[in-house]
Amino acid sequence: MAGVNKVILIGNLGADPEVRYMPSGDAVANIRIATSETWKDRNTGEKQERTEWHNVVFFGKIAEIVKQYLRKGSKIYVEGKLRTRKWQTQDGQDRYSTEVVVDINGTMQMLDSRQGGGMGSSVPFDDAPAPQSRGGGQRPAPSGGVNEAPPAQSGGFGGSADFDDDIPF
Amino acid sequence: MAGVNKVILIGNLGADPEVRYMPSGDAVANIRIATSETWKDRNTGEKQERTEWHNVVFFGKIAEIVKQYLRKGSKIYVEGKLRTRKWQTQDGQDRYSTEVVVDINGTMQMLDSRQGGGMGSSVPFDDAPAPQSRGGGQRPAPSGGVNEAPPAQSGGFGGSADFDDDIPF
Amino acid sequence: MAGVNKVILIGNLGADPEVRYMPSGDAVANIRIATSETWKDRNTGEKQERTEWHNVVFFGKIAEIVKQYLRKGSKIYVEGKLRTRKWQTQDGQDRYSTEVVVDINGTMQMLDSRQGGGMGSSVPFDDAPAPQSRGGGQRPAPSGGVNEAPPAQSGGFGGSADFDDDIPF
Amino acid sequence: MAGVNKVILIGNLGADPEVRYMPSGDAVANIRIATSETWKDRNTGEKQERTEWHNVVFFGKIAEIVKQYLRKGSKIYVEGKLRTRKWQTQDGQDRYSTEVVVDINGTMQMLDSRQGGGMGSSVPFDDAPAPQSRGGGQRPAPSGGVNEAPPAQSGGFGGSADFDDDIPF
């Protein structure tokens, strides 16, 4: 019992989200996002760039938001945790795949809502307000109590079953 | 509407926590923690050290854990957000005070449980298991559903009223 | 010797940066950025919003980038550390002010370069490429060695003198 | 050009570090660290635990520190970035492996120095001071200038060649 496992990413989606539904009815959304870093070669002085691709999976209510608002090219902020899943190929070989999991403890924020449809973008979701989402589900209506300061997300997360037999890349 | 406001600290408590209770019965715990950084002077090569003191305030269930387990000298990991409060001196002058707020969206972890009572420490709580705590309150028992993976904390946070008329330092 | 002191913010500038120069010639840039969080009141269900303002100060080369590229309204990602300065009012009273310091160990990234001048913005810097900046200064040209992977920023940071007699707000 | 790619971990080493040297003479250190999270099953109320294992690779001077100070069981704080490497099996199949890279932009801190040799530990490095390390190399001696505040790490990082033909697990 101990540990911190936190990932923070800002990047762009390489494709539209892929969304599936659990037997429980909960959505699971998968995206790929690219982060790139640039630097100058110390010898030649030339500008270098390296792009890293990340598999990010969203559970619960936040998966619905991903489905509704994100598209290929969307720039987002993501806070989640690392998880490495073991899975088998069709001929029974072991494989490992590492993902960034955004569940009720994680967060997602859209960062490009302002570039908006007004600029002639063909992206239909751009007129929607940019959501700022915790992974959490609905907040149960509590009884009484002051409320001058932000509370937080809460319960209702419906579980996250294994997908170990999915091919990750 | 948008934004990330996150603080991550690892440091030691300068004194025992100060705990108060809200009219609602919720605890509020205040601590001071020190972070220090060291570097070598670029001219003399001498080792330098600078210590920074942070005011951290905990709300809800996590405040109870702070009260129970933390003491002067405890080393902790904290994740919270920045908040600057305006308050008045007795003669009506405005003052501002910035704190790190750890509420249901934040986290705290003890990092020194292992140094334990076995070493001759007089600290009575050292035998207790080191808690790993989200700010959250109780989790409501949900109905049905798989549970192979960690869910998350949830609701029940009882509010965090203003303390703007308190003197912060 | 121990400690982590890290702040991560995403928000918008409330005004153009204020830039000064040290006797050494190094720039120091100050900005105010707003982060806001929204939540629903647990009783009334009404949407609530709270905006937090942060003082951020940049040292070294990154301060020049702030001066050149950021304006009122710019949305940025910032990674820095907390620092509380003590200063005196004109009549000799002690005051404390907490800032987020972005020096050579910090980072800044513009997040809204794409909204561009094309939308009729009067902001002249919008055509410039959005910089991704570490706080670092110039990188000394090293001798030999492979370079297939990103190195990192380096030396040359010119110091950050005290500004304790400045009024912070 | 844009992006944030950050990983923050607190966990324990599952084994002693494995250290290799580049043709350039630079060290590369690999460790496995475990982070665990606990939660209560929402139905049964039983305590659950899930442990996640992370591959972490250190480059440059920080790799030397890892070699010198870390051992199986050490608890550390690590700040790095995600990198997925493609490699080939002996029979030419593609594989992918995701690691947390701690280079000059990353950080490592020991968190258990205080448990010390005094408790009967057989670990010989326990008497050494716990290092607080940036990934950086040596700092070039600058000429003149004030130095009242911490500067930062700097240059000299000797490169990080590809290891794509190594087997990662």
Add this chain to the structure above:
DNA sequence: TTTT
């Protein structure tokens, strides 16, 4: 006021 902590810690190393």
Add this chain to the structure above:
DNA sequence: TTTT
């Protein structure tokens, strides 16, 4: 394979 760590830790509590």
